[in-house]
Amino acid sequence: MVVITDNLSSRSSWKVRQWLLRHPRIRQVFIPAKACRLNLAEGWWRLLRKAAFAGQTFADATEIAHALTIATAQLNTCAQPWIWGRPPPRPRTFRRTFVYLL
Known part of the structure; x- marks a missing residue:
């Protein structure tokens, strides 16, 4: 069994490490640092x-x-579907259009 955690204190907590040693079937996997968006x-x-x-x-x-x-x-x-990342920027609209006639 795998437990996914993002709590940084659980990586070094003595109580958590002792509990995991008593339960060898359970493995702790961490979300990477600075990846809370996951x-x-x-x-x-x-x-x-x-x-x-x-x-x-x-x-x-x-x-x-x-x-x-x-x-x-x-x-x-x-509710709407979750979209990862930022949406693309909207195209700029110009206030004036310059037309050059030759």
Whole structure:
């Protein structure tokens, strides 16, 4: 079994290393450093935090669950395929067109 992690502290954590020694079937694989874009969960959490938690306070866990349900439904209504990288730049539109007649 393979566990993919991106937490840098887990690479050198004594508790994690001891646990992995006790479980030889489990192998830890790391996302390369400076490659957080490979972890799609990070982008999803950023969108969910912005939609559900930004500027709000909650009294209990049921309010948090309700906010998550509403935010997930709203995000699913406008879901689009994930596109890697930046989109190509739009072509420049010139304000004036100069035409030279000879």
